[in-house]
Amino acid sequence: MGTKTVFATLMGRPNVGKSTLLNQLVGEKISIVSPKPQTTRNRITGILTAGETQYIFLDMPGFITGRSGLGRRMEQTVDGLVEQAEIAVFVAEPKAPAERERAMLRRLEQNAIPTILVLNKIDLLPKHRLLAVMEAWSGLYDFLAVIPLSARTGDGTEILLEELGKQAEESPFLYDPAQLSDQTEVFFACEVVREKMLLLLGDEVPHGVALAADSFEETAALISIHLVIYCGRESHKGMIIGKNGRKLKEISTRAREELERHYQKKVFLQCFVKVKRDWENNSALLDRLGFITD
Ligand SMILES: Nc1nc2c(ncn2[C@@H]2O[C@H](COP(=O)(O)OP(=O)(O)OP(=O)(O)O)[C@@H](O)[C@H]2O)c(=O)[nH]1
Ligand SMILES: [Mg+2]
Structure with a gap:
């Protein structure tokens, strides 16, 4: 068969x-x-x-x-x-x-x-x-x-x-049998960070963020990822970073640990928070962030 x-x-x-x-x-x-x-x-x-x-x-x-x-x-x-x-x-x-x-x-x-x-x-x-x-x-x-x-x-x-x-x-197989997803590693890294924000921040802040990768570099020993977290308000930026940067550190540590398990490799992860007012209604930015409709 x-x-x-x-x-x-x-x-x-x-x-x-x-x-x-x-x-x-x-x-x-x-x-x-x-x-x-x-x-x-x-x-x-x-x-x-x-x-x-x-x-x-x-x-x-x-x-x-x-x-x-x-x-x-x-x-x-x-x-x-x-x-x-x-x-x-x-x-x-x-x-x-x-x-x-x-x-x-x-x-x-x-x-x-x-x-x-x-x-x-x-x-x-x-x-x-x-x-x-x-x-x-x-x-x-x-x-x-x-x-x-x-x-x-x-x-x-x-x-x-x-x-x-x-x-x-x-039908012939449409994907290599070893493949589990078609998403890019960069997208997955952004999503894992967003998940930690959903878990560690209140209701409003994580729903008001979007993430994008500045760089994603892989060598034999290490994956180095720089991400930008866009949020709509200065007050949200403060909550994401937290007192003495503690909240952002917790978010990135948890995300890094998960990404290391996922890639089976050492990960260096740096997240930078940027305020971009009304990004949710900025059509060009939404395109760039990959919110393309099906
Ligand atoms: N007890 C229990 N909890 C579940 C089960 N499936 C999912 N959950 C929980 O339900 C919550 C929502 O799960 P998600 O998988 O994110 O739900 P979703 O439908 O993808 O949600 P959206 O992406 O927001 O549309 C999480 O806290 C899960 O752990 C289940 O079978 N049993
Ligand atoms: Mg879901």
Whole structure:
């Protein structure tokens, strides 16, 4: 038998666990994760090659209503990916469907997109409540399958892969089987720093930053990365840097440690904070920062 491929687009409201699921499926951290909604801002591709099947997963921002230039681009990314999806993996928390979720299902229906429903975070749900939740969702769409799952523990992911495998079509592999993602190392480094900011700073500040690499140099022994953190306000810059530079040091140390584990190499990481007023609405800068819509 020949090789097969399947494209699966992970979609759902912010914070339901799409990126955690992507990482669990691929078996490595590809997409950053945080307890704060709107963590993912771009399309992130993860690749799993198992036997003769190559699964290509697309992670993306959650369903949001974009208010800033950045928010609108995130919303457009979602809209484009929803409508172009080959197979949708609709991720939701195991509770009653919200209006936004119903609206998205209607969009999928209009575009006749085959959809698998994943009810994630079942590790948090008492078992006896699962059936009622599954019933509440099942009537909303002619799902290919409804799969309760825990992206955190990995429970249920085999069933999801099995269902997706049924949808795979004969095709040569589109990526080298050793490849896990198509994102650049520079982008990943910026994302890891942004994740640490989401984890270590309050709500407002990390949502108001964007990162770009000034330089990324790799030698046999060391990766040296210089990043710029753009923020919109002088007060945010102060919070990012912290008293005596302590906060920024903590952010960069945590990011460096993770990048060293990821690259299996020593990393030198320097982050420089710059105020760029209203960057979220600066179209040229958004282009440069890679917020290109799909
Ligand atoms: N208990 C539990 N927590 C989970 C599970 N999956 C994800 N989480 C947590 O849910 C939070 C959000 O996870 P993400 O993977 O960042 O969610 P997302 O859907 O990608 O969010 P956005 O990128 O903001 O749209 C994080 O704190 C995760 O650790 C799960 O199966 N069980
Ligand atoms: Mg995400």
